[in-house]
Amino acid sequence: DQQVKQNSPSLSVQEGRISILNCDYTNSMFDYFLWYKKYPAEGPTFLISISSIKDKNEDGRFTVFLNKSAKHLSLHIVPSQPGDSAVYFCAASDTGGSQGNLIFGKGTKLSVKP
Amino acid sequence: DAGITQSPRHKVTETGTPVTLRCHQTENHRYMYWYRQDPGHGLRLIHYSYGVKDTDKGEVSDGYSVSRSKTEDFLLTLESATSSQTSVYFCAITDGSREQYFGPGTRLTVT
Numbered sequence: 001d002q003q004v005k006q007n008s009p010s011l012s013v014q015e016g017r018i019s020i021l022n023c024d025y026t027n028s029m030f031d032y033f034l035w036y037k038k039y040p041a042e043g044p045t046f047l048i049s050i051s052s053i054k055d056k057n058e059d060g061r062f063t064v065f066l067n068k069s070a071k072h073l074s075l076h077i078v079p080s081q082p083g084d085s086a087v088y089f090c091a092a093s094d095t096g097g098s099q100g101n102l103i104f105g106k107g108t109k110l111s112v113k114p
Numbered sequence: 115d116a117g118i119t120q121s122p123r124h125k126v127t128e129t130g131t132p133v134t135l136r137c138h139q140t141e142n143h144r145y146m147y148w149y150r151q152d153p154g155h156g157l158r159l160i161h162y163s164y165g166v167k168d169t170d171k172g173e174v175s176d177g178y179s180v181s182r183s184k185t186e187d188f189l190l191t192l193e194s195a196t197s198s199q200t201s202v203y204f205c206a207i208t209d210g211s212r213e214q215y216f217g218p219g220t221r222l223t224v225t
Contacts, residue, residue: 006156032212034212034213036216041219042218042219043118043204043206043216043217043218043219044157044204044216045216046213046214046215049212049213089156089157091157093212101147101159101162101172102157102159102212102214104156104157104158105156106154106155106156107156
């Protein structure tokens with residue numbers, strides 16, 4: 001049973017516009033959430049994270065929003081650039097049963113068109 | 115970039131043969147992980163290690179074993195490779211913080 005869900009396999013956005021990638025989770029014990037970006041033939045790279053005690057974290061063009069009551073988080077990229085085209089993975093962890101191990105979603109492929 | 119290398123980067127092997135993948139880190143991080151990535155499945159944890167000689171199973175550990183005799187090396191072994199183990203394998207490390215840092219991956223094809 002999937003604990004972390006990324007329901008959109010792909011997303012296409014025009015350069016300069018906002019990209020919004022969504023992620024839902026089912027385990028209420030998750031207390032830390034991360035986004036990774038992956039280019040073809042490379043390993044995933046850490047992008048941004050958020051603790052469950054916050055509802056927003058911002059780093060340059062990237063902002064992650066957390067809605068705990070809805071068990072939902074989203075990654076906003078503003079403005080989107082062609083170099084942002086990649087697969088984005090959402091991940092979650094808790095310090096309890098999973099020993100802090102990360103549970104990943106299936107990923108969303110973002111295409112930013114010039 | 116975190117100092118993580120994986121070898122080999124590509125391997126083609128036949129069903130039934132043993133295969134060992136190596137992950138090497140220069141960061142002296144305590145925790146190391148092996149994942150596999152398959153279309154439609156994202157990243158799934160195979161095994162992880164929280165110190166030398168301390169390892170544990172992840173979500174998809176059947177058919178895999180690991181060893182960690184030194185802090186810097188974490189080996190993943192497929193005792194008898196099967197076609198279902200064709201995948202891209204990633205190693206990751208962390209010093210105990212929640213963020214894990216990934217290696218470049220090994221593409222394994224079992225024919």
